Amino acid sequence: MATLDRSRLASLLAAEQATYTDRHPRSRDLFAAADNLFGRVPMTWMNMWTGGFPLYLDHATGNRITDVDGHTYVDFALGDTGAMAGHSPAPTVAAVQRRAGELGGITTMLPTEDAQWVGAELERRFGLPLWSFTLSATDANRWAIRLARLATGRPKVLVFAYCYHGSVDEAFALPGPDGKAESRPGNVAPPVDLDLTTRVATWNDLASVEAALAHGDVAAVLTEPALTNIGIVLPEDGFLAGVRELATRYGALLMVDETHTFSTGWGGATRAWGLEPDIFVIGKSIGGGIPCGAYGITTEVAAAVTRHTEAGDADIVDVGGVGGTLAGNALSTAAMRATLGEVLTEEAFAHMTGLATAFTAGVQQTLDELDVPWSISQLGARAEYRFARPAPRTGEKSAAAADEELDAYLHLALCNRGILMTPFHNMALMCPETSREDVDRHTAVFREVVGALFA
Structure with a gap:
């Protein structure tokens, strides 16, 4: 079973943090100037985005988000289900x-x-x-x-x-x-x-x-x-x-x-x-x-x-x-x-669930290949990896599996490679506009960033 090296994690996290900061000067400046907002954000939970400051939205459609610095992302967060129908259907x-x-x-x-x-x-x-x-x-x-x-x-x-x-x-x-x-x-x-x-x-x-x-x-x-x-x-x-x-x-x-x-x-x-x-x-x-x-x-x-x-x-x-x-x-x-x-029709759910199944299989393949002691669970069009194996069966066990440094590394590494996950946890949601290519892109990036961690 692969063992996590905390010093390697810290080094990789620092590198991803530096990349994130360098790539998003406009978002960083807007956050620094938001003196009239409590917590510098419209709602305080927006500070849960990893990186020291959140990305600022320019526009979004379907399952794509573009920030004010011009970077476009495959969005698997989808407003933590608020945009399960996609952005602006x-x-x-x-x-x-x-x-x-x-x-x-x-x-x-x-x-x-x-x-x-x-x-x-x-x-x-x-x-x-x-x-x-x-x-x-x-x-x-x-x-x-x-x-x-x-x-x-x-x-x-x-x-x-x-x-x-x-x-x-x-x-x-x-x-x-x-x-x-x-x-x-x-x-x-x-x-x-x-x-x-x-x-x-x-x-x-x-x-x-x-x-x-x-x-x-x-x-x-x-x-x-x-x-x-x-x-x-x-x-x-x-x-x-x-x-x-x-x-x-x-x-x-x-x-x-x-x-x-x-x-x-x-x-x-x-x-x-x-x-x-x-x-x-x-x-x-x-x-x-x-x-x-x-x-x-x-x-x-x-x-x-x-x-x-x-x-x-x-x-x-x-x-x-x-x-x-x-x-x-x-x-x-x-x-x-x-x-x-x-x-959000029956046909849309069939499409979304099929993609979530492929997403789950892609993550599981990496976990199996590298023998990483994590798990992934699927709920229809939604999937999530957790830092425990086997998958937790109670809320208490799942809470005990939390790891803020791992969360930060995965979120920043994926973001720096054009993929957004839900900031509060590692949830991915499919919408009617999500494609198999989007899922395969996540599979490849997930393999890269987890492979770097357990190299």
């Missing part, structure tokens, strides 16, 4: 232009026919009959959690260690030594002790799920079908079915967030794996880059919510915290209709 652009220009009325607080079309399409794909719209999956999760609490009369949400559900307060939790939820390291000013709102289980561990549910205070199990932001950690056979059965047995709702796992296929993991959520959340990708999100609920959840609202326990029309002035606006619903109807 033509049908989405046309729909947005028509709504904003010819028709007018970007946001009016009035419903449109597009919204009903999108709701029907979401039911066709994911099975839930009733839908409401937001501007992000984070918002959809927040509002749906409140509905779950209202429907069940219970205060807590069960999540999995190292899950990802946007910036939902309840989700930044880990199991403490006594089983109580503790705040994840680095969590920014949680409003209350996480144990007051959250219970935490370990992924692929049904015993931990049952132990959490047995307290009888969990309104909903909030889960991705696979962990995604800590590396792809796939469910073991029977795990998700077991979670569904335990939620039902202990009176909790099952709330599935497919914001990232939509990569599994046209109907997400929910359709592909036969999941049966009571509440469903999705965001980012369904609008082709226009901010949007949605949550769906069953008729049973809707009936429970209605009973409470009719009894005067809550007012979801006005002060219930389950809406926003811009949510469901005419522009975002037009974008969703075009993206779902004309871009």
